[in-house]
Amino acid sequence: MTGAQLLDFADSKASNFLCGLPLPQHLKTAGLSRLSSSSSPADDFTFRSTVFTPDQASQKLKDYFAAIADELKDDPLVLRICDGESLKPVLEDEDDFAMLAEKVFTDLDVEDKGKIPKSEIRNALVLLGVGMGIPPFSEFPQINDILKKHGVDEEQELGQSQFAEALQSVLEEVADALAENNVTVFGDTKIFNGSRLRKLLADKDQFNSVVEKMLPGNHSGQDGQATVELIRAFLVENGTELGVPAPSEFSESVDHLYDEVFSEVKDGVALKLDDTRELVKEILMSFVQKLEANPIYIEAYE
Incomplete structure (x- = not known):
């Protein structure tokens, strides 16, 4: 063979x-x-x-x-059935849709001109992706017909309000089309269940490397000091790579998780390097236990 x-x-x-x-x-x-x-x-x-x-x-x-x-x-996979249902709530709520459209417009207006080509609506759908219930174009080519119908490829620049109006029209038709023809795909969802953290804790060299990066100055061979605030700040900034979800304005469950874990630690305590290792291990194990009991699902576009 x-x-x-x-x-x-x-x-x-x-x-x-x-x-x-x-x-x-x-x-x-x-x-x-x-x-x-x-x-x-x-x-x-x-x-x-x-x-x-x-x-x-x-x-x-x-x-x-x-x-x-x-x-x-x-990194478990999540199956997502795109049937238009996840689009309906945000389309029916004017405030929610306005916030979403503004965020997408800002992300696409890379030159900060206040206007973007109408063709960027195509990229907006890609950006929203499966997290918003929009399947890849390759899995649902009917999207191309909808975009063509709405003149998305016309040479025209749109301001934020015009963009929001055009995007809403397209999304409404996409939702209706998906309601008639469901598409099953792998979701753009990240699952935090503690497994990656357990692997880190089991690897002594990798764990020690992470601890040293938390220390001010990160000088090899010298005792460093790390406070609870520094550890938390490091995890907020770099935790996703380790298996800890990053707090965001869109995820109250993650904020609650951080507050719950760090409420168990005396705030502001300065520790020597060896003590810091034990503290970090204790904090990460707390994350592991809580994530194993209640995994957190983060959509790709938040």
């Missing part, structure tokens, strides 16, 4: 376990990376051209699936 045949077979089998949806690219990359060895480098072209014996192919399949399973433990 060639590597190409093996990967096609593996992807097909994995897709069957994921409700028949195509395997996301990051999972394919994780699987291929696990197959890396001196005899079969993990680049796609080399692997696909390699010929494997039945025993070798069997082991490669096990490694491939194990890599995907490990990746899903750290």
Whole structure:
């Protein structure tokens, strides 16, 4: 069996376990990376051209699936049914829609001119994405017909209010179209369930590296001081990479989680380096326990 045949077979089998949806690219990359060895480098072209014996192919399949399973433990996938229902509440609430349209307009007005081309509505839909219940264009090509109908590609610049009006019209028609033809896709949702933090706590070197980055000056070989405020500020800024959700104005549950964890720690205590390690470990383990009991789901566009 060639590597190409093996990967096609593996992807097909994995897709069957994921409700028949195509395997996301990051999972394919994780699987291929696990197959890396001196005899079969993990680049796609080399692997696909390699010929494997039945025993070798069997082991490669096990490694491939194990890599995907490990990746899903750290970053679970969420299936999302795009049926227009998630768009209706924001479209029906004038204040909510005005806030959403303003945020999208600001994100797209990169030159801060106060006007953007009407064609940016296409990018607005991509930006809102599955988090707002809008499937990728490739999964729902009917969106292209809706955009064409509304003259999105016309050479015209829109101010914020004009943009909001045009976006609302497009979203209303997209919602109606999805109500008639539902689309199931993987959601742009990040799940924080404590698994990534547990992996960090189990890796002594990685954990110590994170602790040292929290120290003022970060001078190797010297005792540093870190306060509870510094630890919290570091997690707010960098916690997402570690498996801690970042607080935001859109997520009261995350704010509550931080307040709950840090209320258990005496505020403002200055500690030596060794003590700081224990404090950080205690704080992260508290996050782990609370996230395992109540995972937090963060939509990609918030």
